[in-house]
Amino acid sequence: MADDLKVFRTWSSPFALRIIWALQLKGLEYETIFEDLSQKSPLLLQYNPTYKKVPVLVHNGKPISESLVILEYIEETWNQNPLLPEDPYERAKARFWAKFVDEKLLQSVIDVLVTEGNKQEEAVPRAKENLKYIEEELKGNKFFGGATIGFTDIALGWTARWLPIIEEVTGIKLIEADTFPRISEWMQNFCDVPVIKANWPPYDKMVTKVQGTREKCLAPKGTN
DSSP states (O other): OOOOEEEEEOSSOHHHHHHHHHHHHTTOOOEEEEOOTTSOOHHHHHHOTTTOOSOEEEETTEEEESHHHHHHHHHHHOOSSOSSOSSHHHHHHHHHHHHHIIIIIHHHHHHHHHOOHHHHHHHHHHHHHHHHHHHHHHTTOSBTTBSSOOHHHHHHTTHHHHHHHHHHHHOOOOOOTTTSHHHHHHHHHHHHSHHHHTTOOOHHHHHHHHHHHHHHHHSOTTOO
């Protein structure tokens, strides 16, 4: 019996996009269910009652939540086109950097987007410091795992589209080619992969959404 795969997502979620990339890189068929998080469906609440958010992967009726956990599940369930290396140490490193992306880099970039003035001035060097760790880890490889996209690339993949958008919205340049040559080249290589290129949300629509997020966060308390 064929696997029944459903992905609950929104059109703009970079975390959900990780799951789409992984499934397509594995050559798996799935059904996409788009959610409006302002009016969450009963199914989403049923499948993810703890966090009540996307992404959720439902495999033969069994739900899995949290994007990095879902990526691990996909990797362990389907062997084709592996996302993690065979060597245990290299696998541990891939997991470490994926966790770093979510727990350190992502928050520092968000801080640049949703602050202004002194707070933003303090956030920018923190974001660049975290990007320096990524720059060093690439070590001139095309991708983090070598010649093909792997677990860490998928975890970091949002930066290839969202960082330029955040730069456009804030007017702050975080990635300069001369400062971060490896990341700059990686971003281009990543975006050139057909599976990646085919699934980006529309750029202009994302700019509008990110701009709206910034304006909402910067609005005085008590205003809509």
